Amino acid sequence: MKRTERTRAADTTDAGAGSGSGAGGVTNRTMTTFSAADEEKQRGVRRMKLTATGLLLFVAVVYVLAEWASHRGAGAWAGYVAAAAEAGMVGALADWFAVTALFRYPLGLRIPHTAIIPNKKDQLGVSLGDFVGENFLSEDVVRGRLRAVGIGSRLGTWLAVPEHADRVTAELSAALRGALTVLRDSDVQAVVGEAVTRRANAQEIAPGMGKMLEKVVADGGHKKAVDVVVTRAHDWLVLHGDYVMNAVHGGAPGWTPRFVDRKVGERVYKELLRFITEMRDMPTHPARGALDRFLADFASDLQSDTDTRARVERLKGEVLGRDEVQDLIASAWTAVRSMIVSAAEDERSELRLRVRASLLSLGARMAADPRMQGKVDGWLESAAVYVVTTYRKEITSLITDTVASWDPEHTTRKIEANIGRDLQFIRINGTVVGSLAGLVIYTVARALGA
Structure with a gap:
């Protein structure tokens, strides 16, 4: 029966x-x-x-x-x-x-x-979904419940414990490694290269370079670079005097006597060595002053001279268009990814230590600062309210559709x-x-x- x-x-x-x-x-x-x-x-x-x-x-x-x-x-x-x-x-x-x-x-x-x-199973499912949506997924209910829980204070107290900070750091590292593993290098390299190129093309670089060069010259920062150049030039001349004299010989007319060519070569070499030596040893050398004026004028032209700025832009476009530069930009992602993955895997890396210290500091501040707790609670409440109000129908349809499928x-x-x-x-x-x-x-x- x-x-x-x-x-x-x-x-x-x-x-x-x-x-x-x-x-x-x-x-x-x-x-x-x-x-x-x-x-x-x-x-x-x-x-x-x-x-x-x-x-x-x-x-x-x-x-x-x-x-x-x-x-x-x-x-x-x-x-x-x-x-x-x-x-x-x-x-x-x-x-x-x-x-x-x-x-x-x-x-x-x-x-x-x-x-x-x-x-009436399906109708009961719809009624149950409506009941849940009206009485559990309303803004007032969600805000009141989250405010009563006090997530900001609890989360701060929890994060302030070193073991918990270690756990969060490990989970974040694992998530970071997973994300970097999933991403294809070719896709990221293409995006990075396109973004760098677009950004560089969209902004004129000459004025910025001019301001930077102007400040460097004003502060005397270029003088150390000049010191290095002239010192290396002096050392090279001392070791390779024959190259200079042979170059002079090779450029002399064929009708001049050979001993005259040698004398001219030796004279050119000695004068060049003397000039470089004086420039190296004399901070007030006239050539240094001329270089300072040249750099100052060039910095000014980069900022105000139309022709100079146009030439720099053309040069920038030519440089960015070269395959070697694009390969260099793309390869930067590989180096960065490898560095980040290695740092994420190493428990004693600077990255993980800084993240752990930041989490501990954040937890201590959240546990002790009512204002920060209020901010965190407000953010979470707003986020939860946005989710339940925006996706209320989708959430309740999970109930109604599930009941209807039984x-x-x-x-x-x-x-x-x-x-x-x-x-x-x-x-x-x-x-x-x-x-x-x-x-x-x-x-x-x-x-x-x-």
Whole structure:
């Protein structure tokens, strides 16, 4: 009988609930899992059903015996017992009908407004989603709940513990390594190269270079570079005097005597060496002053001279367009990625030590500073409110679509297994309360009739 009722209910609910799947946007109905715990609960429901049914049979037997005794002249007490038993049967049957109508058609009869759960499953899912959206995903509820939790203070106290800071640092390092591993070098290199080139082309560099050069000259910062150049030039001339003299020989006319070429070469070499030596040893050498004026004028031209700025821009475009420069820009990502990955893997690297120290400092400040706690709480509240208000429909649709995807028969069984035992107490209470009510009514009626 039970299997017949279940089969009928499944056939009926499959037909009746089909329209609900369309509303929920789910066409296939997945079978809910019926676990071992659910099986144990269902056995408890069966035991309670037997108890409630047994109580109904008990009052029925009492009613029959009381009526028999009353007709046999047993006395007035038999009428009281019969009235109580009769009302108990009515109460028990009414509550049996009510409880059964939640899950299936009573006795297989398709009475209106019965088999409520299988027939109204999808509507119940929509109502549940709306209830959650209105009462749990509202702005006031979210803000009040997060404010009561005090996340800023708790998070600060938690982060201030060194072990927790170590854990967060390790997790961040793992996430960073994972992200860098997932990214393809070719894609990143292309993006970096394009971004650098676009940025360089979009901004004129000559004025900036002019201001920087002007400041360097004003501060005398270029003098050290000049010292290095002239010192290296002097040392090179000392070691390679023959190269200079041979170069002079090679450039002399063919009709000049060879000894004259040698004398000229030696003279040029000595004058050049003397000039470089004086320039090296004399900070006030005229050539140094001329170089200072040249650099100062060039810095000014970079900022104000149209022709100079245009030439610099053309040179910039030519340099950026060279394959060697593009390769250099692209290869910078490889070096940076390798450096970051190595630092993230090394527990004693400067990167991880600084991140850990920053987390500890942040945690200590958050734990002690009410203003910072308020800021963190405000940020989290705003973020949570934005999520729940923007994606409320998507969140609630998770409930409605999930309920709509459940198989009606197995959903009914699962719900009955979890709440059916308590519902059987309704039948028992109906029997007891009905009996007491019937006894009171019969007593009042007899008293008024007397």
